[in-house]
Amino acid sequence: MxxxxxxxxxxxxxxxxxxxxxxxxxxxxxxxxxxxxxxxxxxxxxxxxxxxxxxxxxxxxxxxxxxxxxxxxxxxxxxxxQLWPSEPKARAHARAVSAEMHAGFAPLRRHCPMNMRRVGRPRALTPEAEADVQRIDAIWSECRARFGQGGPFLFGAFSAADAMYAPVVSRFVSYAIKAGPAGQAYMAAMQALPAWQEWQAAGVAEPWVMPGNEVD
The missing domain is CATH 3.40.30.10 (Glutaredoxin)
Structure with a gap:
């Protein structure tokens, strides 16, 4: 087990x-x-x-x-x-954007901490966080355009790249951050996953409060 x-x-x-x-x-x-x-x-x-x-x-x-x-x-x-795409170009791209997510976007992470209970309440972004948002939206749009045939996720079928970007989808939702048309459709697909909904329901029901993640 x-x-x-x-x-x-x-x-x-x-x-x-x-x-x-x-x-x-x-x-x-x-x-x-x-x-x-x-x-x-x-x-x-x-x-x-x-x-x-x-x-x-x-x-x-x-x-x-x-x-x-x-x-x-x-x-x-x-x-x-099949967590990584089978096609070599798509797999290489998926690994690159996943590693970029793993190592990057610190300004957005700090400014908009993940909080599944917070839904649709905007927060003014710093210039650095806004630059992260623009880069993330560009990644989503490029992945969908180049590799998204055959499904609604970044590489068509759900992949490790989608798992890596799931917390950012949550941040976009929680802080009412705007994405382009491709990004909006992608976020809707992620939120429609039964696994997403199960996790969110469990998170909202938790009794613990972390003050550092409760920002205005």
């Missing part, structure tokens, strides 16, 4: 990524939520992860931390999930 250790579903953007991929793929797994920044949280996470951070995937004797590494492990371990 796979076990996925998560932070709060309302706030933990990194946790959402492997969870939505695994749930959408229909994999059987147990998840354990450890609320972040509570007394003893780090110690509980360190029981599973050497970094003291979430998410962490336990697969038998293997321990995999970091969202992108977990997605790669799932793609290798369960090839039927």
């Amino acid at each position: 796979l076990k996925l250790i998560l932070g709060n579903k309302n706030y933990s953007s990194w946790s959402l990524r492997p969870w939505i991929a695994m749930r959408h793929a229909g994999l059987a797994f147990e998840d354990e939520v450890i609320p972040l920044y509570e007394p003893g949280s780090r110690e509980r996470i360190l029981h599973y992860s050497p970094t003291g951070k979430v998410p962490v995937l336990i697969d038998g004797e293997m321990v995999i931390w970091e969202s992108l590494a977990i997605l790669d492990h799932i793609a290798d371990r369960f090839p039927q999930t």
